[in-house]
Amino acid sequence: DGAMARLLASVGSDQLMQARALAAAVGLPVPESPVSDPTAAAGTSTTATAAGTAATTPTAAAAAPTTSDATTPSAASCSAPRPAAPGLTADQGLTAVVSAEQKAVYAYQVSATRLTDPASSQAVAVLSTHEDRLAALRDMLRRRCLQLPTLEPGYTLAAAFTQQPATALAGLEDQLGLLYGDLIALSTGSVRSAAIAALVQTAEHGLLWGPSGRPLPGLDVALSSGPPVAVPSGSSGGTS
Numbered sequence: 001d002g003a004m005a006r007l008l009a010s011v012g013s014d015q016l017m018q019a020r021a022l023a024a025a026v027g028l029p030v031p032e033s034p035v036s037d038p039t040a041a042a043g044t045s046t047t048a049t050a051a052g053t054a055a056t057t058p059t060a061a062a063a064a065p066t067t068s069d070a071t072t073p074s075a076a077s078c079s080a081p082r083p084a085a086p087g088l089t090a091d092q093g094l095t096a097v098v099s100a101e102q103k104a105v106y107a108y109q110v111s112a113t114r115l116t117d118p119a120s121s122q123a124v125a126v127l128s129t130h131e132d133r134l135a136a137l138r139d140m141l142r143r144r145c146l147q148l149p150t151l152e153p154g155y156t157l158a159a160a161f162t163q164q165p166a167t168a169l170a171g172l173e174d175q176l177g178l179l180y181g182d183l184i185a186l187s188t189g190s191v192r193s194a195a196i197a198a199l200v201q202t203a204e205h206g207l208l209w210g211p212s213g214r215p216l217p218g219l220d221v222a223l224s225s226g227p228p229v230a231v232p233s234g235s236s237g238g239t240s
Contacts, residue, residue: 002185009199016031017203081146090191093186097137097180100175101176104176106152112127115166133198140191166209167210170209173205184196184199202217203218
C-alpha cells in the first residue's frame with residue numbers, strides 16, 4: 001500500500017547512498033540505481049562531499065520521470081484542463097511537486113551565481129536535471145488533463161540561498177524528497193515509478209552539498225536515541 005511503498009522507497013534510497021559511500025571509501029565501483037537512466041549514469045563522476053562521503057555529480061540529465069501510462073488520456077484529448085481535486089490524491093501530490101520543482105529551478109539559478117567552481121559548475125549540472133524533471137512532470141500533468149501551476153517569474157528565497165548556498169541547496173533537496181515521498185504514497189503505476197526515481201535523485205543531489213540531517217530520504221521521521229531499554233532482572237541478559 002501507499003505507506004509501505006513510501007517506507008521501502010525511503011529505506012532503499014538510504015541503502016543505495018550508504019553503499020555508494022562505502023564503495024568510494026574502499027575504492028570499489030560506485031553502484032548505480034536501477035531506477036536511474038543508464039545513459040546518464042555512464043556520464044557521472046565521483047566527488048567527495050563536505051561529509052567526507054562520495055556522491056555522483058550529474059553530467060547529463062538522469063532519472064527524468066516517464067510519462068507513459070496507458071490509463072491516462074493524451075494531452076491532445078484535454079479540451080479544458082481541470083484543477084486537482086482537493087484532498088490527499090495523486091493529482092494533488094503531482095501538482096505539489098511541479099510547484100516545488102519550479103521553485104527549485106529558480107533557487108539553483110540564483111545559488112549557482114553565488115558559488116565558485118567547482119561547486120558552481122556542479123550547481124549548473126544539477127540545475128539541468130531539475131529542468132528536465134520539471135518538463136517531464138509538467139507533461140504528466142497535461143496527460144492527466146490537470147491544470148499547470150502558475151509559473152512565477154521569481155520566488156522569495158531565504159537569505160541562505162545567497163549567503164550559504166550549499167547549505168540551502170542541501171535543505172532544498174531534503175524538502176523535495178519529502179514531497180516525492182508523499183507522491184509515492186499517494187500514487188501508483190508510472191507516477192509512483194517516476195516519484196521513486198526522483199526520490200533517489202534528490203538524495204544524490206543532497207549529498208553533493210553536505211551531510212544529510214535526515215536518516216531516511218523522503219520520510220519525515222527522526223531517529224531518537226532515547227533512554228536505554230531496561231533489561232528485567234533475572235533474564236538471560238539481565239544484571240543483578
